[in-house]
Amino acid sequence: MPSLSEAFQDHPVYLHHHKHPDFNSLQQQFPESYAWTQPDSDHHHHYSDNTTTNTVPVIDFKDPNASNLIGHACKTWGVFQLVNHGIPIKLFTDIQTACLALFSLPLHQKLKAARSPDGVAGYGRARISSFFPKLMWSECFTILDSPLHLFLQLWPQEYAKYCEIVKEYEAAMKKLAAKLMCLVLASLGISKEDIKWAGPRGEFNGACAALHLNSYPSCPDPDRAMGLAAHTDSTLLTILHQNNVSGLQVLKDGEGWVALPPLAGGLVINIGDLLHILSNGLYPSVLHRVRVNRSRQRFSVAYLYGPPTNVEISPNEKLVGPGRPSLFQSVTWNEYLGKKAKHFNKALSAVRVSSSINGLFDVNEDQNNDFQVG
Ligand SMILES: O=C(O)CCC(=O)C(=O)O
Numbered sequence: 002m003p004s005l006s007e008a009f010q011d012h013p014v015y016l017h018h019h020k021h022p023d024f025n026s027l028q029q030q031f032p033e034s035y036a037w038t039q040p041d042s043d044h045h046h047h048y049s050d051n052t053t054t055n056t057v058p059v060i061d062f063k064d065p066n067a068s069n070l071i072g073h074a075c076k077t078w079g080v081f082q083l084v085n086h087g088i089p090i091k092l093f094t095d096i097q098t099a100c101l102a103l104f105s106l107p108l109h110q111k112l113k114a115a116r117s118p119d120g121v122a123g124y125g126r127a128r129i130s131s132f133f134p135k136l137m138w139s140e141c142f143t144i145l146d147s148p149l150h151l152f153l154q155l156w157p158q159e160y161a162k163y164c165e166i167v168k169e170y171e172a173a174m175k176k177l178a179a180k181l182m183c184l185v186l187a188s189l190g191i192s193k194e195d196i197k198w199a200g201p202r203g204e205f206n207g208a209c210a211a212l213h214l215n216s217y218p219s220c221p222d223p224d225r226a227m228g229l230a231a232h233t234d235s236t237l238l239t240i241l242h243q244n245n246v247s248g249l250q251v252l253k254d255g256e257g258w259v260a261l262p263p264l265a266g267g268l269v270i271n272i273g274d275l276l277h278i279l280s281n282g283l284y285p286s287v288l289h290r291v292r293v294n295r296s297r298q299r300f301s302v303a304y305l306y307g308p309p310t311n312v313e314i315s316p317n318e319k320l321v322g323p324g325r326p327s328l329f330q331s332v333t334w335n336e337y338l339g340k341k342a343k344h345f346n347k348a349l350s351a352v353r354v355s356s357s358i359n360g361l362f363d364v365n366e367d368q369n370n371d372f373q374v375g
């Protein structure tokens with residue numbers, strides 16, 4: 002089975018050849034290459050945050066009814082915030098300390114751990130950058146497998162401490178993700194016995210995952226900038242921790258962009274493309290983006306969780322039957338990463354069963370890859 006790192010490498014995306022920005026030196030002037038709208042354009046209107054009072058559900062993991070609540074949130078939003086999940090706060094402060102230490106390093110130091118042109122792990126711009134003509138106001142550090150060789154470059158003295166934090170964080174996320182999988186599947190009427198790789202106790206041991214450490218520096222012209230452009234995750238699910246600075250938004254049908262403000266000790270859980278497929282389209286993989294602000298740096302840590310890279314993912318047979326055709330072809334994560342690299346936000350449509358396209362609405366179908374700010 003290819004490792005996740007090899008799977009990504011098999012399906013490269015090519016970044017524009019801009020030299021990596023030093024955001025410290027961009028605090029005084031705002032380059033046009035980062036401007037997603039014209040000054041005072043009409044787009045500003047669409048671009049501003051939605052004033053909706055509808056908010057993303059907050060779910061208590063200890064609630065006896067958690068599986069139903071999760072099911073409802075997944076169906077209507079594709080995203081929810083989780084509290085009372087049992088992860089010690091110290092793990093969040095530690096990983097946020099690591100983010101601060103990493104992104105505060107001088108650029109020349111960070112570049113020692115720069116992503117190689119065909120690689121995924123390390124420091125650089127978000128991988129999705131290649132699909133957009135404008136640059137994003139963010140920096141990203143991707144961790145696959147062990148960060149040891151990269152952290153040795155960043156912190157020749159202190160690498161061990163940061164490796165340990167990442168290891169603990171990943172272990173905690175892996176456990177939580179397995180529990181979430183069981184609840185999410187249960188909400189669909191699927192048991193762990195229905196998923197071959199779940200293992201006898203639903204520990205999902207073969208799961209693959211990546212960690213994104215994201216930094217969104219303060220920005221002199223936040224209304225025209227974009228921290229991270231609209232995308233869905235190619236995962237089963239993603240578990241995100243954000244520091245206490247807002248910026249994350251999700252697209253809600255009929256509502257527009259809805260902010261997901263940080264909740265102390267809370268985690269954002271969102272459905273990814275593979276769970277959308279597995280649920281036969283019942284649970285939307287939510288489109289999300291990140292806005293920036295003038296005065297405060299935002300950090301987030303995204304745990305991108307998926308199946309073994311060679312396991313076929315297809316609509317579960319319990320969700321397919323008379324009057325409910327299977328909407329998607331079977332696809333491995335490895336193959337899906339190839340579709341994503343080629344079609345980006347239309348990748349889900351690319352794996353739809355062709356006879357199901359007519360007359361059925363795909364949540365991502367109207368999201369084109371073009372530059373769009375709305
Ligand atoms: O920074 C965030 O809140 C979102 C990050 C994200 O969407 C990602 O890493 O895929």
Ligand SMILES: [Fe+2]
Binds near residue numbers: 234239303
């Ligand atoms: Fe994401």
